[in-house]
Amino acid sequence: MRAEIVVESGGRGLYDITPQLQRLVKASGLERGVAILYSVDPLCRLVTIEYDADLVGDLMTLISNLKARNPYVVASIFQPSVVVPFEGGLLLGAFQQICLLDLNEAGGARRVVVEVVG
DSSP, X not given: OEEEEEEEEOSSEEEEOHHHHXXXXXXXXXXXXXXXXXXXXXXXXXXXXXXXXXXXXXXHHHHHTOSOOSHHHXXXXXXXXXXXXXXXXXOOOTTOEEEEEEOOSSOEEEEEEEEEEO
8 A cells, every 4th residue: 555644844943743644554454564655855854753842942953963964964964764564553652753844944744655554
């Protein structure tokens, strides 16, 4: 099954897409397999992190303190894709979420293509 997650981004920031991914996996009807996610926007990346205000703040501070002036260089540090196994639900750590890291200054709709395979 192929679908898309669309995030209405306010610009540079981190957006939790775990609930949308959970719904897509459930809608697939599969009990076991993998969800392959790919961010279409060249300045958006996918990360796994505990979506906690302190941790999100630390990540954004880390990115802001990088000496690279070009956001494409910063984007190259992070991966545009992630593979998440599932079996009766997503197999994530207790405090782990899948997040879209948007490095764009302006807001807009950001697309993540999801392929659910079982």
